[in-house]
Amino acid sequence: MVKIAIMVGGPESYLPNIKNSLSDNLIWIGVDRGAMRLLDYGIKPILALGDFDSITSVELEYLKNEVKDVRQFPAEKDATDTELAVRVAFGEFSPEEVTLYGATGGRLDHLLNNLWLVFQPAFYPHLSKINIIDNKNNLSYFNPGTYEIEKEKDKKYLAFVCLTAVKELTLKGMKYELSKADIAYPQSLASNEFINKKCQFSFETGLVAVIQSKD
DSSP: OOOOEOOOOOOOGGOOGGGOOOTTTTTEEEHHHHHHHHHTTOOOOSSEEETTTSSSSHHHHHHHHOOSSSSEOSOSSSOOHHHHHHHHHHHHOOOOOEEESSSSSEEEEEEEHHTGGGGGEEEEEEEEEEEEEHHHHEEEEEOOOOEEEOOTOOOEEEEESSSSOEEEEEEESSSSOEEEEEEEEEESEEEEEEEESSEEESSSSOOOEEEEEEO
C-alpha cells in the first residue's frame, strides 16, 4: 500500500514528532520550505515542489543538489503549492493515503484552503484518503455512510465538523450522542469524548470532517 506524506511550510511549532510516522513504504513530498525542513530532519523527499519564495537562492541550490526531482513553479499561479503537491500525489503515485503535515497554523487563508481542498473536483473522489495532522489534531474526511472509529491514545477530544448541511447524523458510543439529527448549515460539533476505545457514527447526506484532538 502506497502512503504519501506531504510536508508543507507551516510553522514548525505545530508539527508532531514525525519520527513516529517514518516507515519504509512512506513516500515524502516536500513543499517549498517544507522540503528544506525534511532535509533538516534527515529525510530525503522523493520530490520537492513549489515557487520556493520562502527559501533563499542558496537553500534552493542546496535543495536541487540533494533532491533528484525538484519542480519550480512561478509565484503567480492559480493553485497553491499544497494543491500542486496533492495533485502530484494522486496523479503519479495512486496512494491509499495522503497525509499533510505543516498545513495548519500561520496564515488563515492557507489553513482554510487546506481544509477545503477536498471540495475541489480533482480531490473530492479521494477525500477519504486525505488526512491533516499537527501536534494536537488529526483530521479525516468522510462521505455519507456508517463508520466505526478508534480512539488515539494521546487524544482526549472528538469533533464532528459538518462542512456542509448534513442529514440524519447519528453519534453512538461517545459522551454526547445524537440520533438522526439534521444539521442545516456548516458547524463544528466540538468537545465530544470517547467513552470506550471505539465509537460509531453515520449520516445520510453531506460531508463531515472528524477531528481527534488534545489541549
